Amino acid sequence: MLSQDTIAAIATPFGMAGVGIIRISGPEALKIARRIFQPAHADCPWETHHLYHGDILSADGNTILDEVLISFMRKPHSFTGEDIIEINCHGSPLIIQSILTQLLELGCRLARPGEFSQRAFFNNRLDLSQAEALAAMVAAKSEKAYAIGLAQLKGSLRKEIEVLRALVIDALAGLEAAIDFTEDTSHEEIPVSPQIDQALERIQLLLSSYHTAKAYTEGINVVITGKPNVGKSSLLNTLTGRKKAIVTDIPGTTRDLITDTINISGIPVNLTDTAGIREPQNIIEKEGIDLVWESLTNADVVIILLDGSKPLTNEDKVIIDKNRDGNIIAAINKIDLPPAWEINTIEHLFSRDKNILKISAKFGSGLEELKNTIIDLSGSGDDKNTGSAMITNMRHKLAMEKAHKNIQAAKENIEGGMSPEFAAFDLREALDNLDEITGKKINDEILDKIFSSFCIGK
Numbered sequence: 001m002l003s004q005d006t007i008a009a010i011a012t013p014f015g016m017a018g019v020g021i022i023r024i025s026g027p028e029a030l031k032i033a034r035r036i037f038q039p040a041h042a043d044c045p046w047e048t049h050h051l052y053h054g055d056i057l058s059a060d061g062n063t064i065l066d067e068v069l070i071s072f073m074r075k076p077h078s079f080t081g082e083d084i085i086e087i088n089c090h091g092s093p094l095i096i097q098s099i100l101t102q103l104l105e106l107g108c109r110l111a112r113p114g115e116f117s118q119r120a121f122f123n124n125r126l127d128l129s130q131a132e133a134l135a136a137m138v139a140a141k142s143e144k145a146y147a148i149g150l151a152q153l154k155g156s157l158r159k160e161i162e163v164l165r166a167l168v169i170d171a172l173a174g175l176e177a178a179i180d181f182t183e184d185t186s187h188e189e190i191p192v193s194p195q196i197d198q199a200l201e202r203i204q205l206l207l208s209s210y211h212t213a214k215a216y217t218e219g220i221n222v223v224i225t226g227k228p229n230v231g232k233s234s235l236l237n238t239l240t241g242r243k244k245a246i247v248t249d250i251p252g253t254t255r256d257l258i259t260d261t262i263n264i265s266g267i268p269v270n271l272t273d274t275a276g277i278r279e280p281q282n283i284i285e286k287e288g289i290d291l292v293w294e295s296l297t298n299a300d301v302v303i304i305l306l307d308g309s310k311p312l313t314n315e316d317k318v319i320i321d322k323n324r325d326g327n328i329i330a331a332i333n334k335i336d337l338p339p340a341w342e343i344n345t346i347e348h349l350f351s352r353d354k355n356i357l358k359i360s361a362k363f364g365s366g367l368e369e370l371k372n373t374i375i376d377l378s379g380s381g382d383d384k385n386t387g388s389a390m391i392t393n394m395r396h397k398l399a400m401e402k403a404h405k406n407i408q409a410a411k412e413n414i415e416g417g418m419s420p421e422f423a424a425f426d427l428r429e430a431l432d433n434l435d436e437i438t439g440k441k442i443n444d445e446i447l448d449k450i451f452s453s454f455c456i457g458k
Contacts, residue, residue: 006032007115008108010096011457017091022099023457024085024108025116030072032106033085035059036099037070048074056087059105066095080116081123114454118447121439128439128450129157129396135454136217136392141261141268144216148390157396160389161434164202167195168407168427168434175414175424192414196407199430203404209390210397211379215300217392219261219268220378223295225323226305227315231333235305235361236260236273239371257291264371272299300378301327303370308358309337312345320349327377329355331370336360395450399436406430 006026012019024032030046039054046052049071056065069088078084089095104110117131126134133152140146171193178190224232237243240260258273272295296302302323306316320330330346335358343356355373359366391397410426435441 006108007111007119008100008103009111009116009457010100011086012091012096014093015091016093020089020091020093020096021457022087022089022096022103023111023116024087024103025078025080025082025111025119026108027083028107029083029085032103032108033070033072035061035106036102037068037087038064046072048072048077051088056089056099056102059102065098065102066090076123076125079125080119081125082119111456112452113456114451114458117454117458118451121447121451127158128442128447129161129437130155131439132393132395132450133157134458138455138458140217141219142216142263142266144266145268148213148216148392151388152390152392156389157391158438160202160206161438164199164403165431165434167199167202168430171195171199171410172424172427172431175420175427178420179424190414190420192411196411196414199407200404200411203400203407206389206391207397207400207404210392213390213392215267215378219270220300220374221270221272221298222301222303222374223272223274223299224303224305225274225296225319227307227313227319230305230307231361232273232305233258235303235331235333235359236271238361238364238367239271257295265375267375269371269374296323296326299326301329301374303329303331303374305361306330306332306346307334308332308339308341309334311340316346317349320346324350329357329370329373329377331366332356332358333361335365336363396437399433403430403433406433 004027006024006028008022008024011021011023034046036057036059037052037054038057039052041053044052044054051069051071053069054067056068056070057063058065066089068090071086071088073079073084073086075082075084087099089099100110114131114135117126117134120126121128121131130153133149137146137149137153140149174193175190224235226232236258240262259270261268261270263269274291274295304319304323306312320328328350330350332343343358346356347354355377357366357370357373359370361367391400406426406429410423410430413423413426414420432441439447
């Protein structure tokens with residue numbers, strides 16, 4: 001439910017900065033601003049979308065807290081659809097917190113995470129997919145992720161949902177007409193409307209964008225594995241350009257998972273360096289190796305690192321065999337040293353197309369090819385138009401899959417000569433599932449869960 005009280009929160013990240021922003025929204029926003037703000041000039045008409053210069057005072061009016069610029073955005077032409085005040089003060093955490101404290105004393109309530117966006121949703125300033133896009137833009141790990149979020153904020157997904165709803169409603173209207181005249185028309189004579197096939201095709205196209213969009217927004221999970229001392233930590237350090245992992249000649253140096261993120265062709269790649277896989281020497285090493293096997297099950301791409309300067313061992317073969325059905329890159333490391341074996345020695349160990357590369361983690365040889373192979377193997381390198389509608393999160397994907405299932409069921413019922421009531425029911429279900437994405441039909445518990453994941457002040 002939409003609260004009618006006035007809320008306030010810090011809208012900029014915590015820490016030292018040139019400017020900090022405090023946002024107020026609600027019916028008492030302007031009244032509270034008048035009490036706390038002393039304009040530099042007597043004439044302060046509080047026109048909407050104007051900046052005013054002056055001082056912020058304590059709640060009792062006796063102390064100047066800071067010199068600020070303040071703006072007023074009158075409803076409904078504001079982010080939340082309510083009256084909004086934004087105070088631009090100096091970016092000291094002490095000053096910002098002091099001003100916020102005075103606002104709370106004057107009757108504001110501290111906003112919950114995402115409450116400004118939630119009010120914008122309830123006041124029809126944003127649909128739910130657009131509100132989620134705001135959070136995605138703030139958390140974007142790459143330029144493409146930001147572009148996808150911006151396109152969704154501008155309504156790319158909402159517009160596509162509207163097209164789908166129109167197609168389903170047109171198909172439903174035809175079925176309703178058939179229901180009204182069932183005595184004059186046999187069920188076998190009712191054709192599948194072209195709108196049903198068009199809706200199925202458009203939904204399938206949207207669903208196909210999820211894999212690429214997920215890579216842009218969440219990144220590709222790449223796990224580096226291999227036996228001890230093959231150069232896993234050196235590879236992580238070279239790829240990230242900094243010393244993330246300790247490198248020694250002592251086997252079993254890495255015990256924990258070490259992670260970092262790099263950017264390849266605009267796609268975040270989440271790298272994980274792991275403990276060397278061998279017969280564990282103690283309980284701590286065993287725990288580390290157990291973590292390796294767990295992380296491998298969640299990897300989009302697995303880099304199996306092999307030491308090309310030493311003979312292959314049974315440990316190498318076991319690691320290849322246990323990962324042979326995944327997306328594997330076999331990287332033969334230490335090519336700067338004399339080779340102990342050739343590529344054809346391991347080709348027969350793979351069950352699918354081979355991705356065998358030669359690299360030197362120490363000197364960086366072959367790493368560009370390795371990066372390109374990671375993107376190619378993950379299937380995330382398609383040059384999607386990030387300005388078009390894309391499915392970016394699991395909630396949207398599941399709702400879209402249910403809608404597709406509903407429409408497919410309606411088609412099959414019509415083709416099977418079933419009563420049109422059955423197909424009509426399926427199409428209504430499809431509309432409900434589409435409306436879940438934009439928030440037209442969604443329960444308060446799910447809404448609260450979505451907005452609670454937003455940052456405070458957004």
